[in-house]
Structures are given as structure tokens and as C-alpha cells.
Amino acid sequence: MTSQRGRSDSDDGGASDYYSHDIDPALLAEKLPDDVAPLTLHDVTKRYGALDALRDVTFEVAPGEFHCLAGPNGSGKTTLGKIAAGLTRPTSGEAILPEQSVGFGFQDPRFYPDLTVRENVAVFCETAAVSPESEWVTAILSTLRLTQVDQQAASELSGGFKKKLDLAIAMLDAPPYLWLDEPLTDIDDVSVQRVVSLLDLYASAGGGVVVSTHNMAAFDDALTHLTAFLDGDSSDTAVLSDSESLSTEALYQTLVDGLRSSA
Numbered sequence: 001m002t003s004q005r006g007r008s009d010s011d012d013g014g015a016s017d018y019y020s021h022d023i024d025p026a027l028l029a030e031k032l033p034d035d036v037a038p039l040t041l042h043d044v045t046k047r048y049g050a051l052d053a054l055r056d057v058t059f060e061v062a063p064g065e066f067h068c069l070a071g072p073n074g075s076g077k078t079t080l081g082k083i084a085a086g087l088t089r090p091t092s093g094e095a096i097l098p099e100q101s102v103g104f105g106f107q108d109p110r111f112y113p114d115l116t117v118r119e120n121v122a123v124f125c126e127t128a129a130v131s132p133e134s135e136w137v138t139a140i141l142s143t144l145r146l147t148q149v150d151q152q153a154a155s156e157l158s159g160g161f162k163k164k165l166d167l168a169i170a171m172l173d174a175p176p177y178l179w180l181d182e183p184l185t186d187i188d189d190v191s192v193q194r195v196v197s198l199l200d201l202y203a204s205a206g207g208g209v210v211v212s213t214h215n216m217a218a219f220d221d222a223l224t225h226l227t228a229f230l231d232g233d234s235s236d237t238a239v240l241s242d243s244e245s246l247s248t249e250a251l252y253q254t255l256v257d258g259l260r261s262s263a
Contacts (some may be wrong), residue, residue, distance in 0.1 A: 010129065021198040022143040028205040031136055031174035037098045039177050039208060044093035046079050052077045053224045056093070057234045059227060061210055063176060065199030066203040066222050067237070069212040078107060079214040080229075081181050089217065101128070101173060105180035109166035113155035117146055117165055120154055121172070126171035140168050159186030163241050167195065177208040184215050192218055204219055220248045230247035235259055 038060050048175040054076045061067050069077045082088045084095050087103045111120045118132075121141065125132040141147050144164040149157060155166060163186055169179060178199070184192050200222035203209045211219060216226075226248060228235040235255040243251050 002245050011195075011214075021139075021194060021201055023139050023198065023201055025201060025205055027135060027139065028174065028201065028207075032063075032206050033100050036063050036100060036176040036208075037096075039098060039102065039179075039210075041080060041084060042094050042096065043047055044080065044083060044090045044095070046076075046083065046088070047091045050234045054083075054090070054234075055232045057232075059234065059237065061177065061208045061225075063208050064203060065205050065208050065224050066199070067208075067210045067220075067225040067227065068219060068223050068248075069210065069217055069227050069229060070214070070216055071256075076232045076234070077229050078181055080234075081179055081210075081212060084179055089220060098176060101175040102177045102179060103170035103173075103175040104182055105163075105167050105170045105178070107181040107185070108143075109162045110241035111154050111162075111165055116151050116153055117157070117161075118150040120165065121150075121168065123134060124169045125172055130173050136174060137172060138200075140171050143194060144168050145194075160188055160191060163187055164191065164195070177210070178202060179210045179211045182214070183211055184213065184218055188221040216248050216252060223248060226251055226255070228252055228259060230256055230259040231263070233259050233263070 021117060040060045042058050044057045045052065057076065057080060059080065060062050065255055071077055076136060084088050112123065115123065121137065122132045144167065146168055147165060149161055154162065157165065163183065167180065167183055183195060187195060196218055200207050213219065223240055225239055227237045235258055238251055238255060246254065
């Protein structure tokens with residue numbers, strides 16, 4: 001599926017390959033399932049005592065879409081992701097997930113710290129019923145440069161490699177949706193471009209991608225949708241192809257201004 005806004009196309013050989021993914025698009029298209037229902041959160045409210053972390057938030061992502069959730073710390077983005085992942089229950093409302101798995105990447109990476117990278121991959125592959133030697137898993141590890149550190153204990157990795165291991169684990173079974181919380185934290189500039197290129201390909205091939213991030217600019221050419229969050233409220237989701245006269249940052253400010261005016 002093609003983007004609803006111009007996607008960058010830098011996989012044309014030469015030096016640009018170093019900054020892009022190592023994935024065969026045909027392999028990914030073959031791995032992703034067909035006939036996947038949207039992932040929907042409907043009228044979700046989450047209260048912690050007197051605090052509304054989320055208020056009547058409705059959000060939906062469909063296959064082939066690349067969504068950005070943007071907003072300041074404490075605005076509700078991470079809470080929405082935890083509800084989608086089943087890590088916390090909403091006070092009201094519901095999360096409607098597809099029958100297939102959803103790959104989640106967390107703000108604080110989750111893996112077995114005393115195991116090596118390779119051992120972590122093997123354990124999570126077994127859980128997902130995927131061979132750690134498969135072409136898909138090999139391509140993911142290569143793209144994220146995890147093959148360079150596969151014998152290191154996960155606890156000894158740099159912050160960037162920890163984040164990339166968490167992303168690799170989320171992608172092992174090529175789930176129809178990826179929901180990633182701050183996926184670029186601690187990652188170097190070259191790896192940022194490779195991660196964005198990989199996620200761009202994922203959406204282009206028909207997967208649904210949701211990123212919660214403060215770094216909208218890094219994803220600017222890949223995004224198709226943007227939702228702003230502020231103090232537990234969310235804006236309507238904007239389709240970027242309908243707002244091509246605005247930069248992503250300007251569109252975000254417009255959405256936030258709308259939230260403030262309706263508060």
C-alpha cells in the first residue's frame with residue numbers, strides 16, 4: 001500500500017544504502033497477513049484517583065497507515081499504548097484489537113537483561129513460533145546492526161542498542177501492527193535513518209505503524225496521520241495528505257491550539 005503523503009525513496013543503491021533497511025519488500029509483503037481489521041480504541045478514559053490520564057479518547061489505525069502520537073510528557077500517549085498492549089485496563093471504553101498479534105515497543109525496553117542479544121532473540125522467537133534463523137529475523141537483526149553485538153549481554157548494551165533490541169523483538173513475527181513508544185530514544189543519527197526507513201517500508205508494505213514521539217521531524221516524510229495529545233485529551237486524527245501546505249510541526253501546533261481552545 002502506498003503512502004497518503006509522499007514517502008521518501010532512498011533505497012536506490014550507492015551510499016544511501018547504509019542509511020536504509022536491509023529488508024526485501026517482497027519478503028515483508030509475503031510475511032504480513034491479509035484481511036486485517038483496524039486496531040481501535042473507543043471512548044477510552046483512564047483515571048488514577050482524581051487525575052484523568054485520558055478522557056474519552058477514540059483512536060484507530062488501519063493497515064498501511066503510519067500514525068504519529070505527539071504531545072508533551074504526561075499528555076496520555078504512553079497510557080493509551082499501555083491500554084492497547086493490555087498492560088492496564090481503561091476506566092471506561094474499550095480496546096478492539098485484531099485477531100493477529102500486535103508488536104509493542106516500550107519506552108523502557110523489555111527483554112531479559114542477563115541473556116545475550118542472540119539468546120533474547122531465540123527466547124522471543126520461540127514464544128512467537130518463529131525460527132531465529134529465518135530470512136526475516138536475519139534481515140531485521142542486520143538492519144538494526146544487532147549482529148554486531150549479538151554475543152553481548154543485553155544489560156551491557158548502550159541505550160541505543162537496547163532500544164533496537166526492543167524494536168527487533170516487537171517485529172520478530174512480522175505482526176500486522178507495530179505500536180512503538182519513543183522508538184528513537186538514545187539512537188545515533190545513522191541508526192535513526194535506518195529505523196525510520198524500516199518503519200516506512202513496513203507501512204508501505206501494508207502494516208500499520210504507530211509511533212509515540214517527541215521527534216516528529218525524523219518521521220516527517222513517512223507519516224500519513226497525526227494525532228495530538230494534551231492533558232489527557234486527544235485531537236481528531238489529521239490525515240497529512242489533506243494538509244500538505246503545512247509542515248508536520250505546524251499541523252501539530254494547529255491541533256494543540258484546537259485542544260486548548262476547547263478545554
